[in-house]
Each structure stands twice: as C-alpha cells, then as structure tokens.
Amino acid sequence: MRETGIPKTYDHRAVEGRIYAEWERRGAFEADPNPEKEPYCIALPPPNVTGALHMGHALNGSIQDTLIRRARMKGYETLWLPGVDHASIALQNVVERKLLREEGKTRFDVGREEFVERCRVFAEKARATILGQLRKLGASVDWRRLRYTMDEGYVDAVNTAFIKLYEEGLIYRGSRITNWCPHDRSAISDLEVNYEEVDGRLYGLRYPFVDDKGPGPDGNNFAQAFSTRPETMLGDVALVVNPEDERYKDLVGRRVLVPFVEREIEIFADDYVDPSFGTGVLKITPAHDPNDFEIGNRLNLKPVNVLNPDGTMSSSGAQFEGMSREDTRKAVVERLRERGLLGEVKDYRHRVGHCDRCGTVIEPWLSEQWWISMRKLAEPAREILKERSITVYPDSWRREMIRWLENLHDWNISRQLWWGQRIPVWYGPGGEVVASKKSPGENFEQDPDVLDTWFSSGLWPFATLGWPEETEDLRYFYPTSLLSTAREIMYLWVARMIMNGLHFQGDVPFERVNVHSIVLAEDGTKMSKSKGNTINPLDLLDEYGTDAVRFGLLYQSSTQDFAYSYERTEMGQAFVTKLWNATRFVLGYPEGGESDDLSASDRWILSEFNRTVREYDALLAECVFSEAMRLIYSFTWNQFADWFIEIAKVAPSSATPHVLRQVFLGTLKLLHPVMPFATEEMARVIGEDEMLALQSFPAYDPALEDKEADHLLDRTRRAVSAVRSFRAETKVEGELEGFVPPGIEEGVYAALARVRPATPADDGKVRASLPAGDLVVEIVLSEEMRRGEIERLRKEISRVEVEVKRAEGKLANEKFVQNAPEKIVVGEREKLDVNSVMLETLSRRLEEYL
C-alpha cells in the first residue's frame, strides 16, 4: 500500500470556498434555452429580505439543490433561478422595531419617504447576507438571473397583472369589514390573522327601553345582550333576536337606548341569532363585526364606525373619543356599572385574531379596500388539481388545496403600509379612477396604498422569466419543473401561484410540488426567536461542513415534521470522513488497467452498485429523500466499504483495481447532488480531470445485474459472519481450520474468516457446525472444545426447532396454502427444507459428541 500523503480527515473549511468559486468560474450553474436539451427549472422560493436564512431555508435549499444537481448531471438544461422577496409587511415591521429601538422614533416621526429609504437600505443589506448564505449552502443557482420583487422589471410585471385583473373586472374597490391591525394601521388578509385562545370576559350589556310599552317579558325595563368587546356597543345600530324565539316575540319592534351615545335603536328579528347563546339577544355593530355587517345590510342600517385607524375611539365614540380601545373597554364597563346597566360578567375563553406580523389584536373594521374576486380564478386551479395535472408530494396536500379553493373568500390586496409596490391606480380631479402604470394626466393622485406582498410573489414562476414580455426564457423554462416549499405558505403562496399561472400564462406554474418538513427545535417544539430555541444554519455549516449538514437534513426529511438532531449531522460528518478514507484507500490502491478477468466479488459489487443506482434515482425522483439517504449510506458503508474494500485487500482479481475505482467514482457521482463539496474534492483527489458537477449521473445498466454473483457473495458473506460470530462467542484466538462450504468464494472466505482448509486427515476430528442461513459452516475443533460445542449445539438446535415448527404450522394450515400467494408458500416450504436439513445436521453432530 502506497503512502498517500493525504490528511486523515477532510477539512471542509479549506475546501468549500475554493470549490464554489471554481464552479462559478466554469459557469457550471448557468442555463439558457437550448433546443437540444430538455429543460428542468426550479424557481427558488424567494427568501424575505428581513434577516438571515433559517433552518427551513437550509432544508429546502438542500432539497432543491439536490434535485437541481441531479437533473443537471442527467443532461437537462437545468436552471435554478434565485431571488429575494421585499416582504412588504414583514420588512416594514422589522425596520419599525429597529427605528424604535435605536432612535426611539416611529415611522410617522420620520415620514414616508425617509422610512421607505430606510427599508430599502435594510433590504439591500439583508439581501447580501442571504445570497452569501446560499453560496455557503452550495446552492447551484444561476446568479446571472437573480431577481428581486422590487426590481424595475418585476414591479412592471406586478403592475401589468394588477391592471389586467382590474380591466377584467376581477379587481374591485369596496367598503367592507376587513381585518384591521391598529399597530400597522393597515388592513390585512384573512390568511395573515392568527387566532389564539385567550381568557376573556363576556359582559352583559343592558339597553333600557325608551318606548312606552313597559318592561320586557322578563319584567326588566331593559334588554340585555352579551359581548366580549363592550366598547363596540358605542357603534351598535340594532338589537336582534331569533324570529322563532318565543320569549322575545313581543320584543321585536321595540326601541332601546344605546348608553353614552344616547342613540335610540330598534329590536329586529333575524335567523342568524342563536337563541341558546347568552340571553338570545344579539347586539349589532356593523362597522366592527363581519356578521353584524351582513345583518346590518339586510336590515338596511347604516354602520357607525367608532374606531380610528390607530385603534383609538373616533368622534362617534362620544365621551370616549381619543381613548385606546383597551381603556375604553374598562371605562365603558365602569360607567355601565354606575348606571346599573352592567349585567353579568362571565369568564370566557375564546379565540381572538392577532396580526401575524406584529401580534397586535386585530380589529374587524369597516374600510375601503381593493379586493380580488377569487371565485373565477380559483375554479381552473381547482380543476387542475382535481385532475392531478400537478403532482403533489404528499398527495394529501393536493386535496387540502382543493378544499381551500372551494371555500375561499375574496382577497383584500391593499395595504395601508409604506414599504411595498404602490397600487397602480390614479384618482383624477373629477373623481376619475384609472388603473395605469403612469400618471394619466395632471392633477391625478396615485393611490397611497401598497399591495399585499403575496400579490407580487404570486407571479414568481413567470415574472422571474421575463413576463409580461414573451421571452425565450419564458417559452423554454415555463412551466417550471418543481416547487419545493414549506406547508405554512400553501394557501398564501402556492395556491395563488397556481391560479395566477393558469390565468396569465394559461398553464400550471410548476409540474410538481414538494411539501417539505418543518424543522423543529431539538425538543420537538417550533423554533422561534422569542423562545430562543433557534439554530443558526450558518453555525452548523461552519462547524460540521455543508455536506454533513445537507446529508443530515435530507436523512431526516420526509412528509413528517422532525426535531432537528445533531446526531444526524454527526452521522453526515462521519459519512464524509468514511468517504474521505475510502478516497485515501482508492488512491493508495495499486493501479491496474481494464481487465475482463472479473472475480465474483467484482461482479457482485458492480451488480449491487447498479441496483443502488436504479433505486436511489427513483427515490430522488419521487422526493423520498430520507429513504434515498438511507439507501446510498448503506450501500457505501455496509456493502462497498465493509465488504468490497476488505475483499480488495485480501482477494483481488486483476480487474479489481479498475472495478474499485469505477464503483467508488460512481458512488461519488450519486452522492454529488447531496454532498457537492466533499464529493467534488474527493473526485479531484483521485485524479478526475473534470468536475463532478459537469459529469453525468450514473445510469442503470441491466447488463451489470448479476444474480449468480449476488448469490455467491451472499453465501460467502454469511459464511464469514458465521465464523466471526463463532470466534467472538467461543473466544478462540488465531487461525482456524475448516471445511470449505460448497457454493462460496473460497479465497474470500478463507482470507476474511481466517480459516485454513481442512485436510482429509481432519475428517474424524470434532467439528463445530455453524448455521449460516441455508448453509452450514464446519470448523475443526480441538478435543478440549468438545464440551463447549455440545452447549452451543443444544442452543442452536432449540433455535432451529422453533423455526421448523413455525414453518410446519403454517404449511399445515390448509387455508394458508390455499389463500396465500404462491411466492409466500414456496418461500415457506424452502425455509422448512433448509431448517429441517439444518436440524438434522446439528442433531447428528450432537449425537456424535455425547
């Protein structure tokens, strides 16, 4: 064995940067329309420019890069298109918090122009960070095509989409109840509201009668309703009871007074009211509750909006004007108590909406907003999913999206935020409303609002390829091949991309969707900054090496969420080391030319490798990463390293040097998509001239399948293991003598089991009979070992007896023989035969020794 002079462990820090630079220098990741090749394209889900990448990004990056590199090696014109998202509301919140923390100012203190500039600067910085992290991760994206949702071209696509939808009547302006965030002073969509259980109270509110019909049916001179938000009573415009409610027949049509605002309102009947809830009387506040809004519409009542955009009481709030909604609640309750108008107050656990971005309690609030009418857009998307024109892994998410598409409401897309794409609508001096990219004339004012950030990202798969221009890129790469994403944005983003793709491009945005796991903290809970249990992927990449982290993540990745495990990363690291040492072995192994003189071992490893190629590739194609990792790991470690390398040391053929190198290089190629840096370096070390990234992926070759060699090596390895086992149990040292079992590779067996062939002179000596599946290995023993051998035989016999009985029992069952598949029955018969012979052999041996 030659001295290789190669360090004993692989040093990722010394390798990764150099190799990434080399890939870039070679233009390895660049893709352009090429009529001679099939396209394969993934549009990277653009990370938000709000900070740094997290573990989810690391996982999804690993997944996408693995698929992309595999496709590239398989000969596709492969484009991974990178980009980042301006993240309107999220970034605005981040910058606002920073402003408050560092300067004690709000966005209103600095003004819109200055604030937007600060957002821009922040975004620039975050973007640089993120792109650096993608490089660290080894992402093989085409950097020339980097897109940003605030790029001029992208904004133009956004405006085009808006104007088109507006002209088609699918975008409209309307005054409705929206989810209002008083902190952001903006409307948000239904999907941006998180409902959380909170311990609240249910307050009994009494409305004194102001007509002359005397007390109510319960003898009181007031009607009582319950509310969790007593301050909203200032906006009450009616009370409502159920028309079927016998108790309140006489209440309908009577008039009561809303305290404080001293407004007289009427009691109506409406089916919506649940008589069993509270008193069965419902207060109607159309400006602050979506149900009330509808009931108010039915009753033709004008809403009274009592809140300002910042959550304080408006001028309609009488004496409470200017107070916060929280203070108003306390004050209203107190004043009611003083006036004897407060009924029961009960503890009440209920769900309250919070702003997804800032956590503020959402106020249902009547305001004028831009909406997209969803019904017409959703229908084609639903059809496409129903007919499985998009494959979704796992399929349950396809059904979930269908369900969502069947029940969705119109989408509020205007935001009263500052950071984002301005709505391309202009208001003229004469009340004109014009949707246009540019000002339609003098004295026109552009709508001050910006678009929901998901409106722009919904165009991602085609806007990144040049849309609305009919570019060559768009024609060649659209629809993209696959979208890989976390499930938390299936509705926010994925479903909308499908709708938009079908609407604007007339085709699906991607052929397949991979819904990946969520990476949880080590304790199985969600990672969150506030809990302080986040793991920074960059730290991991630095400590363990990118390839180890990628392998660990893919090994854990399935359709289930998983708790991040350092063990898996350590496993990846150990795997890299194992490969590195195999590299050193291959490098130091004697060279040999091509030879046809293949041994059974050579043929076996080629056959085994070939089968691995087929299965591994199929698993990756179906996004079954965890199983693919298990398979390639076990081939590399348990077949190639544990057996073939050991055989190559002791029983090589003239072809072995070539086979060893061929299989090892093939393994590096299989692993390259997953562990790009280390495999690239190893290939270089063993003398490959061309970078792996530019080489082709191993293809399955039926000619390499070799059942005979598989069978032979299977028997040989069992025989070797049986002897090793025997040695460990009996603690015999040194070389053994034994009879060579039939149908095995004699040289391999003798060398690895360290068994010298017995001679005819040994025929009469004491032997150990070692069962090894369907063969028996016989070892010559010294006379003094006879006693121990008797014990060992008894144990073996009782074990084999159980096997025989089990098989006999099964085969004696007529129903089993009749109903079980032929294969199973035959298998059972074979087991019975093998074990019967074994039992006979062992029993005979035992008798001889007794």
Place this chain on the structure above:
RNA sequence: GGGCGAUUAGCUCAGGGGGAGAGCGCUUCCUUGACGCGGAAGAGGUCAGUGGUUCGAAUCCACUAUCGCCCACCA
C-alpha cells in the same frame, strides 16, 4: 366545531399485509498497512389501547387515549 397527521429499541426517527429496521447510546473484543468520526460480534421492542377484516395485522378498518398541526364569522 370540522379536517389532517403522529404514537415502533433507552434517545431521535424510518418502514408499512407474509419472520421488527437505521443512527446515537449500551456490552464484549480488536492500536489488521483507508478510516477509533473506525472494525468485528452482541444485548435491547406483546410496533399506544380495544375491537374488527384476513389463512396471516406493527402494517388495513372502527373506536378510545395522548400529542401535534391546519381550517371555521357563534356574540
């Protein structure tokens, strides 16, 4: 209130009608000329519970328990 998923070795998790798997941890042995981030040999599990379907169930079905996650306008 609906829906989806999970419950498998001490730990973290794969698997998915025909003798229970991996990594880590544990035990014994091995400084063999790729590798102690290693090698060899082991120990360890009525696959949450109860019923059912089946010749056969950890696997399919129903229910129960526990834990997650989505969705929903009951004040």
